[in-house]
Amino acid sequence: MEGRVKIQTGDPTVLRGSTETSSRMRGNRMAKDFGQLLREKRESRYLSLPEVEVATRIRAEHLQALERGDLEALPGSRYAEIYLREYAHFLDLDPEPLLAMLRQRMRWPRFRQQLAQRVRRFFQTRSPILGLGAFLIVLLVVALVWGLAGHRSSASAEKRLELFYPPEGAISSGDEIVLVGRVPPGAVLTVNDSPVSVQPDGSFVHLVPARPGQTRLTLRAGDATGWHEEVVRTVWSPTPTPRPTLSLPASQGTGAAYQVVLHQVDGAHFPDVVAYLSILDPSGNAWSGLTLEHLSVWEDDALVPNWVLRTVPLTEPLTVALAVDTSGSMGANGGEPLRQVQQALSAFLDQLGENDVVCVVAFSDRPALLQECTKDKEAVRRAVEQLVASGETTLYDAIRFSVEQLVTQPSGRRAVVVLTDGHDTASRSSLQDVIAQAGMYNVPVYAIGLQSNEFDPAPLEQLARETGALYLFAPQADALGDLYTQLSRQFRGQYQVVYRSPASPNSEHRLTLVVRINGVESKSSKSYWAP
Known part of the structure; x- marks a missing residue:
């Protein structure tokens, strides 16, 4: 050639x-x-x-x-x-x-077009006498510009x-x-x-x-x-990967209906309100087919006439607190459960976005902050590598402590992801205390249960259901990696409803989302504080 x-x-x-x-x-x-x-x-x-x-x-x-x-x-x-x-x-x-x-x-x-438009406006706003002198200057500039253009186009x-x-x-x-x-x-x-x-x-x-x-x-x-x-x-x-399958809270069942889960309501920019939600199909899988026709939005029992639906942009940050059970039972079988947790969390960090913020809370006899909230995923990874199993299980205290870490961060999407293989044995807080605190700050608590002799799923199911999150179950430790991967994809596949509220500030309001798919209706509600 x-x-x-x-x-x-x-x-x-x-x-x-x-x-x-x-x-x-x-x-x-x-x-x-x-x-x-x-x-x-x-x-x-x-x-x-x-x-x-x-x-x-x-x-x-x-x-x-x-x-x-x-x-x-x-x-x-x-x-x-x-x-x-x-x-x-x-x-x-x-x-x-x-x-x-x-x-x-x-x-x-485009530059030449704008130049011509500005020359026309120049003479339209000047008197003929003043414009005559400026005309020669502008003519010279135009000649130079067009000369450069001719030179550029003619020179091979x-x-x-x-x-x-x-x-x-x-x-x-x-x-x-x-x-x-x-x-x-x-x-x-x-x-x-x-x-x-x-x-x-x-x-x-x-x-x-x-x-x-x-x-x-x-x-x-x-x-x-x-x-x-x-x-x-x-x-x-790349070859697309299949969509994940998420477990439903046991009390929601797996009937023939699609279900809406309202995770969080952000009223920080009131009267503009942002709600984050997911749709689960009858098998419990995250569903990506939601349209405006499927959804209606209600605030304080009044229909919201104007609102916007979109998928959450991949660039929108998520602030997540990873709460990990490090009680003595996690050291069973030579520490294999804890090693599987560390591997699963490392893979989870790889799937987060560069704008996502993470902190790490370990809990046994008491909760401990191993890594404060940061975008530095390598620092978080080093904290995960420090996990050691021993002591009791302060599950509820750890969740409460994790929520407190998130509320100090800027407004936006937030979540606690807690993993445990047992039941609470030493917390000062109760399950209802934790649910009330998470509801007050509008923080969903995702719960992952790992099967063991001491495991009790009921509190985790209730915690996830009442805070607008999901409960996932791992029958054995080597299944944790898949669950954390499914959870990261669920975060990326959420929807967002944005509307301008007519409600009064400095008061509490309740948002309800109603989804009707195939003639079957599902509702999910959360309260939020309007500042």
């Missing part, structure tokens, strides 16, 4: 929700503008711009400007990227291809095949890979020897089917002057 050959590389990136983005781009293989994608996705969820404003805290006029592609109506280019990323996350769209489209729009052609040394997205080594979770880039106007482009439709200004957005494993993308561009360039990228498409 004649001309220079350039292979561009980039940092590995994880693409989230690529299937959603790709599904909106099918047709003639050319993707729509990022504004169209945002608007169509919002309308498919029957959301108004004021509702999105409540959920994202982005002004409705700025959201509308993004949907129109009117970048001048936004405070600046930096805000355009921030708003677009947040809006895409809210709609469960992969933000990276959309950001690449935005950056493509903001390059040289400046011609480039630019692939803005995806970067080298990206991981695609969808069935198609989005390509965003630019070639010189008039150039011909192929991807893996298949032609690509290019816009008159040289920009392109194209879709390529993703194969399991590695997909090699070879882009070749050339024009009539003899200029050629090649860019090669490798994208990975």
Whole structure:
């Protein structure tokens, strides 16, 4: 091949929700503008711009400007990227291809268009006499700008095949890979020897089917002057893992109904209220098919007319207290139960996000804070390695102590995950004390029970049920790894309801979520304090 050959590389990136983005781009293989994608996705969820404003805290006029592609109506280019990323996350769209489209729009052609608009406004707001002198200066600037543009387009040394997205080594979770880039106007482009439709200004957005494993993308561009360039990228498409199966609290049963579990209500930004929930199918599996039609929201027995439903973004932090039973029974069989716990917790830490915060509480004769709340997962891992089995079981005191660690952290998603192989033998607190405290601070307590001669599941089932969490059971220690993995996936698969409450501040209110699926109704309620 004649001309220079350039292979561009980039940092590995994880693409989230690529299937959603790709599904909106099918047709003639050319993707729509990022504004169209945002608007169509919002309308498919029957959301108004004021509702999105409540959920994202982005002004409705700025959201509308993004949907129109009117970048001048936004405070600046930096805000355009921030708003677009947040809006895409809210709609469960992969933000990276959309950001690449935005950056493509903001390059040289966009600059020339903005310059022309500003020149027109300049003369519209000046008197003819003052404008005459400024005209020569502006004319000189325009001439220089257009001269540079002509030089850039005519000099073959400046011609480039630019692939803005995806970067080298990206991981695609969808069935198609989005390509965003630019070639010189008039150039011909192929991807893996298949032609690509290019816009008159040289920009392109194209879709390529993703194969399991590695997909090699070879882009070749050339024009009539003899200029050629090649860019090669490798994208990975992992095989999806099956969804986890979570155990239901025994008192909820496993009948034919889908069940809603309201985990937490966050009123820290009242009157804006955020509720976190999960839907469990009749087998107790986390269910991902919830829509607006399935759900109704009630506050203080009054129907909430306007609210927003979305999946919790992967970037939203979770603060979790890991409470671990280190009583003497955990040292049985040469300490095998405790070793299995340490391995399971280490794998659990690997599955948390970089923004997630973790603390570690060990309990035997008394609860002890082995690691205060931190994002440093390696520090947490070192604390887990220090666990030693001995003494009694202060289960309730440990849960109370764990909740106290969480309430000192910023508002947002919180959870206690407690593991025990026995029953409480030495706490000053009672089960009802713990349930009341967790309810007051709106902290769900997830309970994992490990079978032993001293194990009593009833308190754990009640604790999980009454605090808006789940109870999981391990018949033997080597099953703990799977349970912690299931729990981490459950955290990532939760839903979020956001609404603006009409209720009075400085008082307690009760939120009720009602789900009706296949004609069967399920309810879940929690109280929260409005500051």
